[in-house]
Amino acid sequence: MTYIVKDQCIKCKYMDCVEVCPVDCFYEGENMLVIHPDECIDCGVCEPECPVEAIVPDTDTGLEKWLELNREYSTKWPNITRKGTPPGDSDSFKDQAGKFEKYFSAKPGKGT
Numbered sequence: 001m002t003y004i005v006k007d008q009c010i011k012c013k014y015m016d017c018v019e020v021c022p023v024d025c026f027y028e029g030e031n032m033l034v035i036h037p038d039e040c041i042d043c044g045v046c047e048p049e050c051p052v053e054a055i056v057p058d059t060d061t062g063l064e065k066w067l068e069l070n071r072e073y074s075t076k077w078p079n080i081t082r083k084g085t086p087p088g089d090s091d092s093f094k095d096q097a098g099k100f101e102k103y104f105s106a107k108p109g110k111g112t
Contacts (some may be wrong), residue, residue: 001042001057001058001059002035002037002038002040002042002057002058002067003035003040003042003044003046003047003055003056003057003058004034004035004037004055004056004057004058004063004066004067004070005032005033005034005035005054005055005066005070006054006055006056006063006066007032007054007066007098007099007100007104008050008052008053008054008094008099009032009033009050009052009054009055010031010032010093010099010100010103010104011031011032011087011089011090011093011096011099011103012032012051012052012054012086012087012090012093012094013028013031013032013033013086013087013090014050014051014052014086014090015033015080015083015084015086016049016050016051016083017033017046017047017049017050017055018033018080018081018082018083018084019049019082019083020045020046020049021045021046022041022043022045023039023040023041024039024079024080024081025039025040025041025074026046026079026080026081027073027074027076027077027078027079027080027111028077028078028079028080028084028108028109028110028111029073029077029105029106029107029108029109030105030107030108030109031087031103031104031105032104032105033080033109034069034070034073034074034077035055035070035074036070036071036074036075037058037067037070037071037074038071039074042057044057051094052094073106076106076108077108077109077111078108078109078110078111079111080109080111084110
């Protein structure tokens, strides 16, 4: 099992999860984070830290797309080890549906 990040993170990217990860398995894209599934130790400390509930175990049903997205982009985006500043308009996107189709960006983030 591993934890993954889903589309609720897109355009929110609060990054509270990064601070608690004991193995630094988060990677930063332009407008979301992903978890490297082979580095995640399944401790689960990140899940309750996410205010938009974007982090879930991959054992939940129907998450194959998200597991693959996390796997792919964790090899392309820079590792992030410290909480950064979320986008200024994060709160206006946190309850929006369909964010992947509308806003996903494959561009890397800044990394820290």
